[in-house]
Amino acid sequence: QKEVEQDPGPLSVPEGAIVSLNCTYSNSAFQYFMWYRQYSRKGPELLMYTYSSGNKEDGRFTAQVDKSSKYISLFIRDSQPSDSATYLCAMSAPSGGGADGLTFGKGTHLIIQP
């Protein structure tokens, strides 16, 4: 079982729809959760950051973390064609030696149809 699982898609929805993107993970030590957006041939860009469980909202984006289920979500409201990209979840455990990079999901390719 991979540490972080993410459906690669593609996920195609009409403009204006609410989009739900999800990741599951197996490492209970993960405490910090992030969502990155990556446009084709570009580097990933940090969208949302959440610590431990709970919700965080930023404009049209809402991130949710459910540590008991080891499940995180990103919701996009009023989706726009410019939201079409690959969305990667990422997570890390508290710093303390050893491998300290973020662990990424493989990404979900999202297509917003005009």
Added chain:
Amino acid sequence: DSGVTQTPKHLITATGQRVTLRCSPRSGDLSVYWYQQSLDQGLQFLIQYYNGEERAKGNILERFSAQQFPDLHSELNLSSLELGDSALYFCASSPRRGASYGYTFGSGTRLTVV
């Protein structure tokens, strides 16, 4: 522009050769991370440097090495290249020692081994 500069943007080389990828972090950032992104493996953490010293290692092959210089720029050296090394290589930087709050990626170097 994320502030993280990677050169070159594209590189085509033959099997068995050696290449050097360069990264300049954002001004003020002390940590540099290297990642490899391929279609089948997703983003894989290779290595982290903090203020000139190696801090964490991920899935980095013995044929690969890196260093961070006193001016904080970093180089990733890939030797005895194989076809399977073809991938996007990203550098990311952060002001912190740990990965907990995420970091900023550059635009990547696309390496093609023929």
